[in-house]
Amino acid sequence: MQRPKYFTPKEVSEHNTLEDLWVSFLGKVCDLSPLATQYKGDVLIRPIVECAGKDISHWFCPRTKDIRTHVDQLTCCVKYFTPRGRFVHIPPPCPRTDWANDFETPWWRDRRYEVGLLSSKTRWIRIVNTLTAQKQILEVCSEETLDEILLRYLKYNSHAASYTWKFEGFNLDMSRTLGDNGIISEHEDEDEELYSSHVDQDLFIPSICLYFNDDLTEF
Incomplete structure (x- = not known):
């Protein structure tokens, strides 16, 4: 289905x-x-x-x-x-x-x-293109797979599928969610309060690093 x-x-x-x-x-x-x-x-x-x-x-x-x-x-x-x-x-x-x-x-x-x-809960993530050093912060749905998050990111990088997506050095399973991949905020229950406060969000937003595969796949 x-x-x-x-x-x-x-x-x-x-x-x-x-x-x-x-x-x-x-x-x-x-x-x-x-x-x-x-x-x-x-x-x-x-x-x-x-x-x-x-x-x-x-x-x-x-x-x-x-x-x-x-x-x-x-x-x-x-x-x-x-x-x-x-x-x-x-x-x-x-x-x-x-x-x-x-x-x-x-x-x-x-x-x-x-x-x-x-979405029952949204999350913020930072996507870092290691080739260009460009960073983009996205609000995504906790139920979405990485493949679906990739589709959100395409407007910033149409070749996003030509990259290997990693978190803390480990390859991510693009068919699974952030949580399934072990990307869980240490302050999950406090996220909304943190994002609406004056606290530096960069301290709490997990970063996903993209490594170029030398393959110009484009959606």
Whole structure:
């Protein structure tokens, strides 16, 4: 089976317009741009647009994977919990004849919108090109293999596949993750705090060294 693509929260946050609208929820990343285009000008798309680029897991019940519900105190009826207002594919609170319910699958269950998974933890690494002495610091997903991290690095070096990737002198298994290769930060639990503080990040970011193989492989 094809591995899913992982995204960092920062990558999701960059898709925050009506024309380019991503959200994440319950570990999934969805591109709702087609939905936003379809309902452009409709008040029901507004709550989703307001959360473009954000995680909306709090909208959902982790157990049912459906929109949270609550019991209305006045009617004692079960209703969807929509603090930002009713949105696309949520039925009206009372029966109406003008509500089209022919969409079959609500957008949060429609796999056509899924583009990948949200990383449960991101990491920072430094990639050092020993041939040119160039250094690049990247935020990557802890679930990604080195081959997938290589694809992220291609925009800085299109010949990245022509190098042997090493950590502390040992060749890395490109089909495995950083953790599987033994690249574990000594301050793993403190990473986020360190990156947001004024502490010198260079002291805590592991360095991966690239050694040229005399082979100009290019993606």
